[in-house]
Amino acid sequence: MVTEQQDRTAAREPVRGKPLAHFAERSVLGLFVVLALGLGFGILLLLVRGHWGPLQRLDSGVADGLNRLVSTRPAVVDALEFVARAGGRPIMMWLVTIAVVAMLIRRRFRLAIYLVVTGVGALLMDPSLKALIARLRPVVDIPVASAPGNSFPSGHALGSMIVYGALLLVFLPAVSARHRKWFITVMAMIVVAIGITRISLGVHYVSDVLAGWMLGAAWLGVTAYAFRVWRREIGRPEVPLEDGLEPEAATDVRPGTPGEHLLPHPWAGAMEILVGWVFVFGLLYVLGWALTDYTEGTWIDRFDDGVPSWLQSMRTPTWDDVSWAWSKAGDTHAILLVSLVFCPLALAVWRHWRMVLYVVLAMVGELTLFLCAAAAVDRPRPPVEQLDGKMPTSSFPSGHIAATMCLYAAIALLLMPRLRQYWWRWIFVVLAVIMPLGVAVSRMYRGMHHPTDVLGAMLLTAGWLTVLYFSVRPNADVRHDA
Structure with missing residues (x-):
């Protein structure tokens, strides 16, 4: 009897060790990704501050080319401004506030704290870096939009990467496994579209948007890792990031009741x-x-x-x-x-x-x-x-x-x-x-x-x-x- 039980335990151990090894590999890989993003942002910052010629020519060329393309098309400008609003501060603050209140109502306090900390970080980094670097916004032949403040990094790109990324990590457990790729793709397309609109409207350079994306992704990685450490400290099992921050909260982060019919007939x-x-x-x-x-x-x-x-x-x-x-x-x-x-x-x-x-x-x-x-x-x-x-x-x-x-x-x-x-x-x-x-x-x-x-x-x-x-x-x- 004892021998059979020991055999079963021994047979199970490789199965347990395999996911643990995969988790360790993913953690190391994730750490390298975060470091690479932070290093990329740092290099881009130095190139911008050093007025590196090739980067300046790239930024100016793209800004002028897109300005010639969109300035003669008012409908395109209106569409770009509409998409850009999805990355503006009012929409970002509304999304985070509503999500935080919803998590508090459903007693998912850790997720609420995560959203608050992540969002506050975005609010602090954007104006601080812009004031520190003091890069002027692009000057184009036919201005079609305007924005206050400095240019580097793009606040819309930074904020959308952080906010939509944080919401993705929080609400991912509510999405079925077969639909998660679509959910991630849609969120990524929103972030990319917001960044492109800021370049097309002539209020940011390409390097501004790239810097916003890299810094936002790095901050998102840091806060996600901190949340995983928090889970480990309170005795929660290790889970892959593709399952979301807290898979146990799937029922509570789901907006409505599963299977509910909107109309009786x-x-x-x-x-x-x-x-x-x-x-x-x-x-x-x-x-x-x-x-x-x-x-x-x-x-x-x-x-x-x-x-x-x-x-x-x-x-x-x-x-x-x-x-x-x-x-x-x-x-x-x-x-x-x-x-x-x-x-x-x-x-x-x-x-x-x-x-x-x-x-x-x-x-x-x-x-x-x-x-x-x-x-x-x-x-x-x-x-x-x-x-x-x-x-x-x-x-x-x-x-x-x-x-x-x-x-x-x-x-x-x-x-x-x-x-x-x-x-x-x-x-x-x-x-x-x-x-x-x-x-x-x-x-x-x-x-x-x-x-x-x-x-x-x-x-x-x-x-x-x-x-x-x-x-x-x-x-x-x-x-x-x-």
Whole structure:
């Protein structure tokens, strides 16, 4: 009996030793890669500081050639600037912040600390090195973009390499083995595309971008190695880096619930949404047509023009500023910002993609319904001074008010049943009333809308959110959890 057990142990030991040997080899190889990246960055730094002729000619030649290529194509410039935003500081900070909060919600504190440390390193290295090296940005014949500060290294290249690389390492365990290569490829393509846009827009040299990539990859390697040492110190098993930083966290880093259907019956649900959109548009068009063509000289017309005129008589510089600020709460940027904060956090807490789908469809549907109804009705703005100037869309319905109503009402509909044990859930109902009301008063005060335009926004919100509620069924999981 003892002999058999010893034989089994002896037979297993080579199997255990093999992965350990592979791990040691990978660790040494990884260390050499990090050292090579750091050495490459150091050499590039010395060449830039020493004004090495071949490198300067390469940088200037590529900058001039790309400038001639893109400067005569405004559409290409717009596309390059759009891609470059993915490596800008606002997007980078949003991605890291959302990921950190999600990890804290799901109690993966080590991963949250890793993201914070890695991200802070990127924030500190970029301005410090730029101030130390003080390399001026490229000067091209036809500038198509501008950027503040110095040139070396590229902050977009450095930040995108670190942030997208760190997110890749954190979320890799949630990706199935057969899809990991695609996930890594997509992330790499994003980083490469961001770097190329900075050269093409004429705000960085090739050497700036290469330096940003090398320094970012080196910092990523250092922090990843430190995380692996941390795992070893707390008794966690050694794992290959291609499995992610913490394979045990696969369930917690996965955004949603596996196997969840976005729609109960996808084809039928899609048709319900499409038919519902057409129905809501029809209601909006009929109401807008009646208000535009059949209320002239009636009490409705007098009321519609009287309210903006009365509010105009109350204008003061202070109220102008207040109305402008509250009006901004309903514009595209504010609505998008709230959506980009709410959706990832809701997904982190409840793990249901239907919540996100409901909000996304609510906002996409609101935008398309507003644009189509405004173009079809073509109602003129109130006959008062319009503080926001001439707008490209017509007065009916109000897009600001409809967007604010749809967003905050959708959030309240999703959170109220999920937070039924907390009294502060009513805060979201209050927001769903106060935010649209404040935007509505501010838009009428600024002479941009009639009161019946607000009625159109209410009809759009009630009709569209109802259609989506019964098609998407975003709260179906609440009944199962109860």
